[in-house]
Amino acid sequence: MGKSTYYDGVDELRKGPWKLKEDKKLSAYIQENGHGSWRSLPQKAGLRRCGKSCRLRWINYLRPDIKRGQFTKYEEQKITQLHAFVGNRWSVIAAHLPNRTDNEIKNYWNTYIKKKLTKMGIDPITHKRKQSFSNSSSNEAIMNSSVIDHIAQWESTRLEAEARLGKLPNMVSGQYNAGEGSLMRPSFDILKAWQSGYANIRNNNGGAQPYTLSSLESAVSKLAMRESSYKTAAGTSGHSDSNVDKCDNNLWLSQIDDMVIDEDNRVLSLEDGNGGDNVVFSCNEGEWNLEEQNYWNVKISNPETLYSVVFNK
DNA sequence: AAGCGGCTCAACCGCATGCCC
């Protein structure tokens, strides 16, 4: 067996459950010095553990910001929803549940939620109803599977893009054309999440007020509150439904066709495009505005884990 | 009280990924 990457040079390394004394040593050392290199930490802290074990103990148990104890209904719901979108990517799920560790969430899923879903007749892997349960009364608790599939696809991309965004503090600018893989820079994944394979994204070097996606999300929330002010005449012609994936007469944000970004890859406007210049959102003096609303009612929602912009006929 | 089985969750293991030289 080769050397572990966490091997710290101590021949007799302890394994198994941590003792209170060890916990105290580790906590005291990290709080005073930070963890630095995990490999060298055990020796410096006077612990006969490998660095990997120390890291795990700190991250999953000793960290002061960890929330312990029973999961709330809200957390349970969120885990279930997120799992439907991203699968067993516990770290991604944990990132959406402040102060919970991926290990804790994974355990909770395996010991509780998974079984609960199975009992309800839902496949915990696909999150779809099992055939034998298709006529049961539990149906009401479950979203239409085609809808959840649609949302799942989009949200999965978005979450992934968000996760990557966090690792990319310096975004680059440039042009992305759908289908041209060589031009696909990592920072464009965040935009890909929005255009979901349909949009053309073009660069705009104009001096407009820049907006990040998170600020767009917040703007979307604000617009939701002002929803009623955007009621307009419905049913006017002028918009083709081609390449639009409709769910109960709704057009989802993933169908946005055109997106303008600035040098820093911040979103300046979203358009429903469709061959024309039907700007749906644009940035103006720090406000996201609806410009073209002559034939669409717009409903914007921002539930806990899913936000969407829905255009109703 | 003892034996058993199921459950929980901390901890481990191995692989993947990213960074640095």
Place this chain on the structure above:
DNA sequence: CGGGCATGCGGTTGAGCCGCT
């Protein structure tokens, strides 16, 4: 560019606990 190292991640394990017989 390749290799080595550090860290992160997800699957699995097993000790301890609890309830049932």
